[in-house]
Amino acid sequence: MASPENAPFVTRRKAMSLFAGVSAAMVVGQPVLAQDAGGILRGAFDNWRADSSHAVVEMKIKRNSGTRSLTMESWTLGDKKALVRFTAPARDAGNATLQLGNATYVFNPKLNQVIKLPASAMTQSWMGSDFSYNDLSRSQKVVNDYTHRIIGSSRHAGKKVTIIESIPKRGKPIVWGKQILAVRSDGVLIQVEYFDQVGARVRVMKTDKVGRIGGRPYPMVLTMKTDAKPGQYTRITTKSAEFNLSIPAYVFTKSNLQNPR
Amino acid sequence: MQNLKTLAPLAWRNLWRNTRRTVITLIVVSVGLWSVLFFNSFLNAWGQAGKDAVLDLLIGQGQIHAQGYMDDPSIERLMRPPEGTFLEALEAGEIGAWSMRLQLPGVVVSEYKTLPVNMVGVDPAAERILSSIPEKIVKGRYLLDAHDSSVILGISLAERLKTGVGRRVILMSQNVAGALSEQSFDVVGIYDADKATEDYYAFTGLVAAQKFVGLDDEIAQITFTIPEEEALESTVARLALAAPDLDVRPWKQLSLFLATTDSFMQNFIYIWLAVVFSLMAIGIVNTQLMAVFERTHEFGLLRALGMKPRQVLVLVALESTFLIGFGVLLGVALAGMTIWALADGIDLSAFAAGLEMFQGGQVLYPQYDAQRFVVFSLLIWVLGILVALWPAWRAAKLSPIEAMRQVT
Numbered sequence: 020m021a022s023p024e025n026a027p028f029v030t031r032r033k034a035m036s037l038f039a040g041v042s043a044a045m046v047v048g049q050p051v052l053a054q055d056a057g058g059i060l061r062g063a064f065d066n067w068r069a070d071s072s073h074a075v076v077e078m079k080i081k082r083n084s085g086t087r088s089l090t091m092e093s094w095t096l097g098d099k100k101a102l103v104r105f106t107a108p109a110r111d112a113g114n115a116t117l118q119l120g121n122a123t124y125v126f127n128p129k130l131n132q133v134i135k136l137p138a139s140a141m142t143q144s145w146m147g148s149d150f151s152y153n154d155l156s157r158s159q160k161v162v163n164d165y166t167h168r169i170i171g172s173s174r175h176a177g178k179k180v181t182i183i184e185s186i187p188k189r190g191k192p193i194v195w196g197k198q199i200l201a202v203r204s205d206g207v208l209i210q211v212e213y214f215d216q217v218g219a220r221v222r223v224m225k226t227d228k229v230g231r232i233g234g235r236p237y238p239m240v241l242t243m244k245t246d247a248k249p250g251q252y253t254r255i256t257t258k259s260a261e262f263n264l265s266i267p268a269y270v271f272t273k274s275n276l277q278n279p280r
Numbered sequence: 281m282q283n284l285k286t287l288a289p290l291a292w293r294n295l296w297r298n299t300r301r302t303v304i305t306l307i308v309v310s311v312g313l314w315s316v317l318f319f320n321s322f323l324n325a326w327g328q329a330g331k332d333a334v335l336d337l338l339i340g341q342g343q344i345h346a347q348g349y350m351d352d353p354s355i356e357r358l359m360r361p362p363e364g365t366f367l368e369a370l371e372a373g374e375i376g377a378w379s380m381r382l383q384l385p386g387v388v389v390s391e392y393k394t395l396p397v398n399m400v401g402v403d404p405a406a407e408r409i410l411s412s413i414p415e416k417i418v419k420g421r422y423l424l425d426a427h428d429s430s431v432i433l434g435i436s437l438a439e440r441l442k443t444g445v446g447r448r449v450i451l452m453s454q455n456v457a458g459a460l461s462e463q464s465f466d467v468v469g470i471y472d473a474d475k476a477t478e479d480y481y482a483f484t485g486l487v488a489a490q491k492f493v494g495l496d497d498e499i500a501q502i503t504f505t506i507p508e509e510e511a512l513e514s515t516v517a518r519l520a521l522a523a524p525d526l527d528v529r530p531w532k533q534l535s536l537f538l539a540t541t542d543s544f545m546q547n548f549i550y551i552w553l554a555v556v557f558s559l560m561a562i563g564i565v566n567t568q569l570m571a572v573f574e575r576t577h578e579f580g581l582l583r584a585l586g587m588k589p590r591q592v593l594v595l596v597a598l599e600s601t602f603l604i605g606f607g608v609l610l611g612v613a614l615a616g617m618t619i620w621a622l623a624d625g626i627d628l629s630a631f632a633a634g635l636e637m638f639q640g641g642q643v644l645y646p647q648y649d650a651q652r653f654v655v656f657s658l659l660i661w662v663l664g665i666l667v668a669l670w671p672a673w674r675a676a677k678l679s680p681i682e683a684m685r686q687v688t
Contacts, residue, residue, distance in 0.1 A: 190463075190464055191464060192450045192452075192462040192463055192464045193450070193464065194389055194390055194391045194448075194449070194450055195391060196391070213391075215391035215392070215442075216391065216443075216447040216448065217447070221391050221392065247392075
């Protein structure tokens with residue numbers, strides 16, 4: 020990402036999927052009612068993605084060598100289907116990613132080819148970026164594979180924020196030592212911190228701005244920072260979004276990935 | 281024959297007429313030969329130590345795989361544990377130890393990095409006899425048994441992953457269903473080998489590895505050691521006969537790099553021999569030519585007194601024969617003494633970091649190589665005499681009148 024000209028298409032692809040995951044993850048349709056930690060998170064993640072979504076999002080990647088902005092359009096249906104397509108800048112336009120369950124397909128217009136990504140490639144850290152594709156595409160795991168407890172509370176924009184510590188269950192294939200999540204009373208995830216196994220924070224994702232969009236409280240601006248790379252970040256800004264709309268089935272097909280209708 | 285009896289003492293006395301020149305030639309020949317002989321032993325020791333170090337680490341003297349595994353090391357090309365006559369063949373005399381392994385190519389994931397790795401499921405009891413890795417644990421412990429589902433990482437890999445003993449990593453590999461298995465493994469030990477090995481191999485229990493990817497008892501390879509190197513070929517042939525449907529290979533076919541290095545080490549000495557001998561030949565010819573020129577008057581006189589050209593030639597050639605022969609004896613003695621003095625081993629551990637890339641052992645034990653001692657000594661002697669024939673021929677073809685006219 021440091022050098023946009025050389026950024027491989029895989030990276031871009033990851034960026035797209037990443038965005039799909041993040042935007043969906045942040046959408047919490049109903050106020051959280053449950054008061055135990057697991058319940059608060061589950062309440063949030065049960066509404067992980069709205070039944071469906073369509074959004075236009077801008078992603079800004081800040082590096083020491085410069086800043087790069089990308090615009091993309093995404094469609095999601097449930098938590099199994101997602102399509103993300105770049106629309107700007109012109110150089111990146113047309114790159115697209117389709118997720119169907121565990122399978123991920125990438126389309127690159129320059130190659131005019133659809134490639135199925137090997138599962139191991141999806142676990143790689145997102146090259147040069149502060150996001151890792153892996154944990155974003157699977158962030159629902161935090162509900163089931165971790166044990167949760169409330170460790171405190173704070174306030175954010177006048178609303179109560181519950182701070183939850185989530186520790187991976189023994190034997191689960193999770194590298195993090197723990198995550199600390201902050202969930203606002205209206206169900207918006209305010210902050211997620213990732214810690215390594217000796218307790219050092221590795222990175223943090225923050226909601227910079229909460230707005231109302233599509234009739235729900237929504238994290239309009241999200242920033243992911245890696246502690247080891249000060250001054251660098253990746254910021255996602257939602258330009259427009261609609262939820263619970265009906266999306267035709269053909270959208271989530273490989274043929275639509277390659278030849279958009 | 282009568283000639284020789286007369287000429288030999290004459291030649292011998294002539295040698296010592298110019299002591300300084302004779303001693304210089306002796307030094308040239310003896311130091312040259314010494315360097316050849318000592319280098320030969322040194323290189324052999326180095327090659328051997330390096331070879332042993334590499335083979336002891338993982339390769340063994342040979343390995344057995346399913347047919348096709350070496351070309352495509354995938355989970356579809358595994359084999360059953362040995363049984364029946366094959367098992368008996370493995371248990372037979374020349375084989376020192378054998379061990380079953382399962383290699384799973386995959387990736388290892390830490391909080392900070394995802395890296396490719398070759399995960400090796402091993403039987404720790406067998407590995408302790410066969411491989412040097414269990415002794416190379418620098419932190420934590422080695423695997424306890426084949427069911428041990430912990431993982432041992434190399435120093436370099438652990439550093440790159442920013443993980444360590446007491447933490448866990450996720451390993452991913454293709455499973456029998458063709459999907460991806462992922463599992464959390466506790467890091468219990470860190471081993472110290474060469475960087476390439478450290479970066480590439482992670483170890484866990486054999487049964488744990490089989491469970492991880494959904495196998496029953498299939499294995500990827502059997503590694504065996506043979507204490508007597510001479511028995512290697514016959515043993516490989518015997519094993520191939522006992523297991524006709526498997527792929528039995530000696531180490532030379534498993535590590536081409538090592539085999540090439542080995543053969544290079546064996547033959548490099550001839551290059552050195554050629555270089556040293558060229559220099560030595562220049563020294564010998566030069567001094568002998570000088571000797572002949574200085575004694576032009578004398579040779580003329582000998583001819584005038586009735587010595588035949590052939591006899592002059594033999595006289596000068598005899599001088600060279602004695603001179604070089606002496607030098608050769610001295611060189612052999614020097615080389616022998618050097619090797620004897622270094623019998624306790626040459627400790628290279630001060631250069632360990634630099635040598636690691638050659639995968640060499642750190643203490644070398646130079647040994648006498650009787651055959652090469654004799655061959656190289658004779659070679660230098662004979663070649664030395666041959667080049668010294670030129671000055672001798674110059675002396676022989678002198679015309680007595682012109683030679684005697686020349687005042688030296």
